[in-house]
Amino acid sequence: MMQWEQLLSLKRQGDTSKRLRKEQDDTRLGFEVDYDRIIFSSAFRSLQDKTQVIPLSKTDFVHTRLTHSLEVSVVGRSLGRLVGKKIIEKHPYLQDIHGFHMNDFGAIVAAAALAHDIGNPPFGHSGEKAIGEYFKIGKGQQYKELLTDKEWQDLVDFEGNANGFNLLTASRPGIEGGLRLSYATLGAFMKYPKESLPKKPTANIADKKYGFFQSDKEAFTDVAKELGLIPNKTGDAIGFERHPLAYLVEAADDICYTIIDFEDGINLGVISEDFALEYLIKLVKDNVLVEKYKSLTTKEDRVSYLRALAISSLINDAVKVFLDNEEKILAGKYPHALTDQGKYTAQMRDIINISIKNIYQSREVVEKEVIGYRIINTLLDTFCNAYNNKFEGKESNYDKLILKMLPEKFVADKMNLYGRLLHISHFVSTLTDGKALLLYNTITGVK
Numbered sequence: 001m002m003q004w005e006q007l008l009s010l011k012r013q014g015d016t017s018k019r020l021r022k023e024q025d026d027t028r029l030g031f032e033v034d035y036d037r038i039i040f041s042s043a044f045r046s047l048q049d050k051t052q053v054i055p056l057s058k059t060d061f062v063h064t065r066l067t068h069s070l071e072v073s074v075v076g077r078s079l080g081r082l083v084g085k086k087i088i089e090k091h092p093y094l095q096d097i098h099g100f101h102m103n104d105f106g107a108i109v110a111a112a113a114l115a116h117d118i119g120n121p122p123f124g125h126s127g128e129k130a131i132g133e134y135f136k137i138g139k140g141q142q143y144k145e146l147l148t149d150k151e152w153q154d155l156v157d158f159e160g161n162a163n164g165f166n167l168l169t170a171s172r173p174g175i176e177g178g179l180r181l182s183y184a185t186l187g188a189f190m191k192y193p194k195e196s197l198p199k200k201p202t203a204n205i206a207d208k209k210y211g212f213f214q215s216d217k218e219a220f221t222d223v224a225k226e227l228g229l230i231p232n233k234t235g236d237a238i239g240f241e242r243h244p245l246a247y248l249v250e251a252a253d254d255i256c257y258t259i260i261d262f263e264d265g266i267n268l269g270v271i272s273e274d275f276a277l278e279y280l281i282k283l284v285k286d287n288v289l290v291e292k293y294k295s296l297t298t299k300e301d302r303v304s305y306l307r308a309l310a311i312s313s314l315i316n317d318a319v320k321v322f323l324d325n326e327e328k329i330l331a332g333k334y335p336h337a338l339t340d341q342g343k344y345t346a347q348m349r350d351i352i353n354i355s356i357k358n359i360y361q362s363r364e365v366v367e368k369e370v371i372g373y374r375i376i377n378t379l380l381d382t383f384c385n386a387y388n389n390k391f392e393g394k395e396s397n398y399d400k401l402i403l404k405m406l407p408e409k410f411v412a413d414k415m416n417l418y419g420r421l422l423h424i425s426h427f428v429s430t431l432t433d434g435k436a437l438l439l440y441n442t443i444t445g446v447k
């Protein structure tokens with residue numbers, strides 16, 4: 001059984017003494033410091049020019065990864081506080097002996113949710129696939145025989161979640177432990193606490209993807225052990241059951257993208273308002289004020305009202321599912337997403353299916369994803385070649401010029417091939433949509 005007092009660890013990478021909750025200064029609580037560190041990081045700032053759904057679109061109300069992350073964080077805070085209130089009522093020793101408050105749960109989930117997309121490459125999910133496919137079926141295939149199976153899997157299944165863990169925790173000279181977040185927040189951030197192989201060994205939601213690269217294995221296992229996560233792999237495979245609060249981070253993300261992408265689609269005119277009424281009303285019929293709804297004169301205001309109520313219904317439902325299953329979750333015996341086991345699972349699925357058809361597969365999205373593939377392929381090929389040629393002592397003048405375009409923090413000597421390929425993939429993943437396009441135009445000579 002996992003223990004709440006261990007799961008709420010305030011420890012940070014490199015700590016030599018224990019951080020106790022009851023000794024914390026409530027004006028600068030460790031979990032809130034996590035939130036601040038993420039907000040001020042350059043990786044978080046770059047999300048303002050990364051696609052949520054409609055790539056490179058300049059329409060005023062379409063979401064970027066940044067606005068999406070802020071919204072997921074707000075929903076996560078509500079989920080965390082509502083759960084925290086009940087957990088502390090159920091286990092009063094957490095407050096009486098250890099000094100935890102319900103708001104601590106909210107602060108942890110809010111910080112982890114804020115960072116949940118921080119490792120995502122430019123051009124949405126197709127960016128992740130494009131990096132993976134450069135190695136799997138592109139020119140990057142040439143490196144396969146030179147890497148271990150797990151190293152190769154990290155590259156061909158390049159994963160935004162693992163990349164995010166790297167961004168949050170990887171050391172650079174003079175900066176030990178990356179952002180040095182509390183282990184509780186890192187635990188809540190880890191939706192898939194396993195390595196890239198074996199791939200999907202079980203139907204457990206925690207095994208759906210992977211959560212750390214081979215380069216970050218030690219940092220990852222250190223966090224998992226400190227939190228008392230339950231190991232669930234045998235042999236030399238590393239994997240754990242989820243931190244309970246990771247379920248809430250996932251639910252916050254599921255709720256936001258389901259409802260808010262749908263709202264974007266309606267405001268863009270690619271989904272009719274009739275659909276909004278038909279589908280959202282099922283989520284809000286218990287608490288919609290008909291007079292208030294009828295008094296709203298614009299489509300945007302009507303949809304916004306329904307969206308707010310729908311999110312509220314889904315928050316309360318996810319909290320109920322979590323609390324009903326708290327013991328199973330603590331025992332590592334809950335293999336589902338909260339939103340897959342709720343009262344509104346079917347309704348959410350219906351909404352997502354409409355969004356897939358009308359938004360995610362719309363011509364504008366497809367066109368930009370095609371462009372994204374070409375851009376990412378070209379950047380990876382150009383920089384991997386130059387970086388490896390330099391290491392092997394055979395760099396051309398062109399390679400030297402290419403490497404001058406690497407930002408200062410990416411000018412590092414990586415001694416093994418895996419480290420170099422991951423380093424360049426990591427560099428490409430941190431680019432914004434606009435910066436990636438600019439670099440691509442420079443390399444290909446397009447004005």
